[in-house]
Amino acid sequence: MVQPNKRIRVLVAKPGLDGHDRGAKVIARALRDAGMEVIYTGLRQTPEMIAAAALQEDVDAVGVSILSGAHNTLCPRIVSLLREQGMTDTLVVLGGIVPQEDIPKLKEQGVAEIFLPGTSTQDIAEFIRKNVKPRD
Amino acid sequence: MQELNEASSEQIQRDRWEEEKLRPALNRQPERKSSFQTVSLDQINRLYDRTDVADVDFSNDLSFPGEFPYTRGIHATGYRGKLWTMRQFAGFGTPEETNARFKYLLKEGQTGLSVAYDLPALMGYDADSPLSEGEVGKCGVAVSSLADMEALFDGIPLENVTVSQTINAPASVFLAMYLVVAEKQGADWSRISGTLQNDILKEYIAQKEWIYPIRSAMKLVIDTLEFCTQHVPKYNPISVSGYHIREAGATALQELAFTLRDGIEYVEWGVRAGLDIEQFVPRISFFFNAHNDFFEEVAKYRAARRIWARVMRDRFGAANERTMQLRFHTQTAGVSLTVQQPLNNIVRVAIQALAGVMGGTQSLHTDAYDEALALPTDKAALIALRTQQIIAEETGVANTADPLGGSYFVEALTNKMEKGALDYFDRIDAMGGMVDAVEKGFPQREIQDSAYQYQKALERGDQTIVGVNKYAMQDEPQQVPTLVIDESVRSQQVERLERTRATRDKGAVERTLDAVKRAAERGENTMPATIEAVREYATLGEICSALRDVYGIYEEPAI
Numbered sequence: 001m002v003q004p005n006k007r008i009r010v011l012v013a014k015p016g017l018d019g020h021d022r023g024a025k026v027i028a029r030a031l032r033d034a035g036m037e038v039i040y041t042g043l044r045q046t047p048e049m050i051a052a053a054a055l056q057e058d059v060d061a062v063g064v065s066i067l068s069g070a071h072n073t074l075c076p077r078i079v080s081l082l083r084e085q086g087m088t089d090t091l092v093v094l095g096g097i098v099p100q101e102d103i104p105k106l107k108e109q110g111v112a113e114i115f116l117p118g119t120s121t122q123d124i125a126e127f128i129r130k131n132v133k134p135r136d
Numbered sequence: 137m138q139e140l141n142e143a144s145s146e147q148i149q150r151d152r153w154e155e156e157k158l159r160p161a162l163n164r165q166p167e168r169k170s171s172f173q174t175v176s177l178d179q180i181n182r183l184y185d186r187t188d189v190a191d192v193d194f195s196n197d198l199s200f201p202g203e204f205p206y207t208r209g210i211h212a213t214g215y216r217g218k219l220w221t222m223r224q225f226a227g228f229g230t231p232e233e234t235n236a237r238f239k240y241l242l243k244e245g246q247t248g249l250s251v252a253y254d255l256p257a258l259m260g261y262d263a264d265s266p267l268s269e270g271e272v273g274k275c276g277v278a279v280s281s282l283a284d285m286e287a288l289f290d291g292i293p294l295e296n297v298t299v300s301q302t303i304n305a306p307a308s309v310f311l312a313m314y315l316v317v318a319e320k321q322g323a324d325w326s327r328i329s330g331t332l333q334n335d336i337l338k339e340y341i342a343q344k345e346w347i348y349p350i351r352s353a354m355k356l357v358i359d360t361l362e363f364c365t366q367h368v369p370k371y372n373p374i375s376v377s378g379y380h381i382r383e384a385g386a387t388a389l390q391e392l393a394f395t396l397r398d399g400i401e402y403v404e405w406g407v408r409a410g411l412d413i414e415q416f417v418p419r420i421s422f423f424f425n426a427h428n429d430f431f432e433e434v435a436k437y438r439a440a441r442r443i444w445a446r447v448m449r450d451r452f453g454a455a456n457e458r459t460m461q462l463r464f465h466t467q468t469a470g471v472s473l474t475v476q477q478p479l480n481n482i483v484r485v486a487i488q489a490l491a492g493v494m495g496g497t498q499s500l501h502t503d504a505y506d507e508a509l510a511l512p513t514d515k516a517a518l519i520a521l522r523t524q525q526i527i528a529e530e531t532g533v534a535n536t537a538d539p540l541g542g543s544y545f546v547e548a549l550t551n552k553m554e555k556g557a558l559d560y561f562d563r564i565d566a567m568g569g570m571v572d573a574v575e576k577g578f579p580q581r582e583i584q585d586s587a588y589q590y591q592k593a594l595e596r597g598d599q600t601i602v603g604v605n606k607y608a609m610q611d612e613p614q615q616v617p618t619l620v621i622d623e624s625v626r627s628q629q630v631e632r633l634e635r636t637r638a639t640r641d642k643g644a645v646e647r648t649l650d651a652v653k654r655a656a657e658r659g660e661n662t663m664p665a666t667i668e669a670v671r672e673y674a675t676l677g678e679i680c681s682a683l684r685d686v687y688g689i690y691e692e693p694a695i
Binding site for chain 1: 255256258259261267268269270271274275339343344345346383384385471474475476508509510511584587588591594595601604605618620621692694
């Protein structure tokens with residue numbers, strides 16, 4: 001767990017060409033209400049831009065929102081870019097429309113959890129709180 | 137005086153009922169909730185009676201179907217003459233795959249086509265752009281040039297089948313491709329019909345598939361409007377869309393208000409461009425969502441017609457009936473579909489579709505039950521179409537015009553919708569119009585707030601979603617197969633694109649792309665030059681890139 005006096009920093013990221021940002025924005029606001037510091041990337045960020053923002057903002061977690069079916073291409077790349085730049089402990093979670101059969105592979109590739117439509121924002125906040133790694 | 141007496145006697149009766157019947161009933165059995173709300177979190181009264189519709193004036197507010205203000209529908213005979221058009225939105229993978237789905241749906245009794253394009257197409261990129269990686273053919277069919285469009289409509293006669301195209305930022309290019317394909321089939325432009333979504337305002341407000349800065353994008357919309365008015369008179373060049381506004385989290389009222397105000401904005405821009413409202417407004421159609429709250433939706437459609445008729449007459453001085461009649465397409469609410477227990481979605485879709493029909497829609501798309509999981513399979517798409525056929529031919533709701541007209545509840549809600557929308561119009565007018573309001577982030581913020589309020593209501597349990605926050609199951613009993621889009625779609629599309637680029641007349645492509653740029657720079661209508669470029673197989677990406685060079689790109693302000 002992160003030290004209780006330090007607020008968890010989360011980057012909410014929207015990669016790909018899709019503009020459906022209702023989920024990303026609702027999550028960003030809900031995590032803020034849950035006491036986290038949230039940075040939202042805005043639309044159409046490449047995996048490179050997302051990894052750079054994560055480093056620059058020194059976040060504990062990256063929440064990726066994808067509804068377009070491009071998760072198998074985009075998520076592994078975001079994870080590996082984060083790892084390459086030394087962010088080995090940064091928690092990566094994914095929310096969106098993701099077929100069941102893609103989930104095991106995504107987890108293998110380093111996505112900690114996949115939240116499907118209907119997940120409560122409280123459950124997502126709780127998961128992030130429990131799973132971010134302690135830092136100095 | 138007599139009316140006053142009647143009204144007060146109604147109130148006396150009502151008071152008596154509350155005393156004699158209501159109070160004892162509440163004492164015996166308190167109500168289930170302290171307040172009852174629609175899915176838009178709007179408060180609903182225990183009972184509606186004549187006192188709630190006391191201000192409804194029969195001839196001014198209702199009249200008859202086919203008569204101003206068209207509250208009861210635009211056709212005198214409702215659906216007794218002609219049913220609504222069953223128009224299922226479809227598109228995935230390669231143009232050949234979508235062409236096969238179109239032919240399947242037509243064979244099963246669908247009466248119009250509606251194309252879903254993939255994200256690269258919506259954003260004006262070719263399949264081989266690095267930005268298209270992972271997205272080709274995923275959310276719709278992949279189209280990068282006229283060659284793809286020819287494959288998409290192969291064997292589908294565009295002079296006889298009406299096609300709706302969901303495309304916005306690069307809509308002028310798709311209109312050009314459509315017209316060239318039609319021409320190659322031997323169709324006469326003056327006879328073809330169909331619809332281009334081409335509603336760029338709602339992109340900045342909700343759907344967010346934009347390319348150019350907003351005022352340049354509006355100019356492109358007006359180019360298509362002008363071109364169609366002159367050369368393709370039966371074509372509907374703009375479908376003003378509330379659907380996406382609602383999906384992004386708006387309430388029913390916000391959907392209604394922002395959509396109609398968008399419509400007003402297009403009419404104002406058209407008038408400023410020197411077009412005659414009686415000529416171009418009849419070709420502007422609308423597109424609304426059908427969400428879960430049945431009566432709220434019906435009231436929304438009825439109010440939409442009444443507001444539009446009054447706005448066209450009073451604000452723009454329209455005299456022709458067609459100019460005042462609001463025609464609309466309806467799609468059931470994708471956002472309401474659940475991953476959990478997905479077959480339940482069939483029921484949701486049926487009820488939503490029923491609202492669209494009871495609201496007098498001209499055409500309807502019913503979502504497939506598997507759409508919270510992926511794009512629909514053949515089987516799921518077929519059930520969605522059959523749902524409409526059952527409503528049309530088994531339930532009897534199409535037997536009479538405006539079956540809910542005169543219901544105290546529906547009329548009271550219709551009035552409330554109209555008043556609420558007019559309040560929003562006043563606020564937006566005070567900002568200088570919709571383009572200014574969007575630049576200020578006003579509708580975006582309103583929608584974002586509503587989306588968040590709804591999510592909170594859901595998590596408090598004030599709103600119920602069966603199978604999600606109530607009646608949820610640990611082990612899902614229903615596994616449904618989903619459509620998988622093969623990653624090879626991209627390589628197939630890139631191959632065709634390479635063939636196209638290799639075999640076309642390179643000089644002609646350069647020359648026509650230059651002409652597109654010049655037209656844009658000079659503020660001329662870009663449509664004739666775009667058509668020439670498309671004819672020479674200039675790609676979507678190339679044409680959009682030429683326009684980007686002139687117009688620049690849109691950057692979303694932080695909201």
